[in-house]
Amino acid sequence: MRVFAGLDEVKAAKGEELGSSDWHLVTQEQVNLFADATEDHQWIHVDLEKAAKGPFGGPVAHGYLTLSMLAKFSGQLWRVDGLSMAVNYGLNKVRFPQPVLVGKRIRAHGRLLDVAENKMGLQVTVQITVEIEGEDKPGCVAESLALLVP
Known part of the structure; x- marks a missing residue:
């Protein structure tokens, strides 16, 4: 995990790599719970028999489930000490x-792609790439925005 002592260190790190998170195993239980929470029960996610015969050879995680993992992963990639709060500010480009x-x-x-002054503090843009173990292409690439308030 990359730990910054304050906003000045964040500004100085623009363009730098933040490292990697821990590995996370995607389970059918997790996919089913996400399907229940979002009411998205498409067969490619939850019907094991049909998904095994489908285009991917088995059930796949929802793209939005993969995207939602950014909350967990971001907390493992970096933090800034001494803030009153850090707020998810949105997303720019997202691809699966x-x-x-x-x-x-x-x-x-x-x-860390970009750093911009904001009336409340500092807005940062972090490109997060979700690697799939043993695969050439990532499962998700997103630009995540955060507002860092001193």
């Missing part, structure tokens, strides 16, 4: 280049 099969492990890599 390859589906994440159930049973695969994923992890994130981060890079």
